[in-house]
Amino acid sequence: xxxxxxxxxxxxCKSGTSVKIECRSLDFQATTMFWYRQFPKQSLMxxxxxxxxxxxxxxxxxxxxKFLINHASLTLSTLTVxxxxxxxxSFYICSARDLAGGHTEAFFGQGTRLTVV
Amino acid sequence: xxxxxxxxxHVSVSEGALVLLRCNYSSSVPPYLFWYVQYPNQGLxxxxxxxxxxxxxKGINGFEAEFKKSETSFHLTKxxxxxxxxxEYFCAAGLMGNQFYFGTGTSLTVIP
Numbered sequence: 497x498x499x500x501x502x503x504x505x506x507x508x509c510k511s512g513t514s515v516k517i518e519c520r521s522l523d524f525q526a527t528t529m530f531w532y533r534q535f536p537k538q539s540l541m542x543x544x545x546x547x548x549x550x551x552x553x554x555x556x557x558x559x560x561x562k563f564l565i566n567h568a569s570l571t572l573s574t575l576t577v578x579x580x581x582x583x584x585x586s587f588y589i590c591s592a593r594d595l596a597g598g599h600t601e602a603f604f605g606q607g608t609r610l611t612v613v
Numbered sequence: 614x615x616x617x618x619x620x621x622x623h624v625s626v627s628e629g630a631l632v633l634l635r636c637n638y639s640s641s642v643p644p645y646l647f648w649y650v651q652y653p654n655q656g657l658x659x660x661x662x663x664x665x666x667x668x669x670x671k672g673i674n675g676f677e678a679e680f681k682k683s684e685t686s687f688h689l690t691k692x693x694x695x696x697x698x699x700x701e702y703f704c705a706a707g708l709m710g711n712q713f714y715f716g717t718g719t720s721l722t723v724i725p
Contacts (some may be wrong), residue, residue: 502656514668530713537716539703542659589656591713600645600664602713604656 497504498524498594502605509580509612517575517608519590525570530602531563534587546573580612616640617706623722629645629725632676632691634719636704639685642712644706646687648678651701651718660702665689674698 532540538568649657661672704716
């Protein structure tokens with residue numbers, strides 16, 4: 497199946513700094529990628545849909561200026577948490593679907609554990 | 614609109630016992646259905662998927678699920694639980710568009 501790689505797997509940053517998380521589709525082109533946030537013992541909350549070459553579509557309640565998404569190529573989307581605060585600490589996961597490759601499922605990155613101190 | 618409901622946020626079974634995790638979907642059009650497993654601090658791994666072929670779907674690690682249109686269900690089962698099955702399980706639904714809909718997850722505990 498298709499592979500989605502997410503980096504870094506863990507990051508600790510100081511409050512007020514910015515953190516960039518990368519999501520790559522390794523063997524397929526992803527015109528659309530999805531960014532999720534997951535709180536402990538909870539389900540995945542869709543934050544935004546990243547569209548290659550255009551602006552991301554954010555879910556209601558997600559701050560666009562706080563969570564910057566860039567999808568500059570068909571294989572890379574980045575999520576930047578700007579001016580991070582402790583409440584931004586969470587597990588962030590990206591995913592993509594390879595519909596052109598005949599795969600109906602979503603492929604997920606390994607996730608990024610962000611801790612803001 | 615799509616929605617996915619997982620009954621039971623926590624399920625405990627004894628090692629060797631039957632595992633049954635419930636999932637119901639609501640949609641006017643039967644969607645593609647999936648079960649994913651998540652281990653701590655990891656992404657989601659696909660267990661199995663239903664894509665309108667066989668209604669009984671076999672997946673990895675001995676899991677299987679049966680699509681029942683009349684009940685709008687896609688319950689996940691495994692005949693004999695193993696300690697390594699302890700994890701979080703998510704049911705998901707999606708159409709051919711890009712959006713995916715997740716259930717709230719079920720945490721499976723296996724008791725030795």
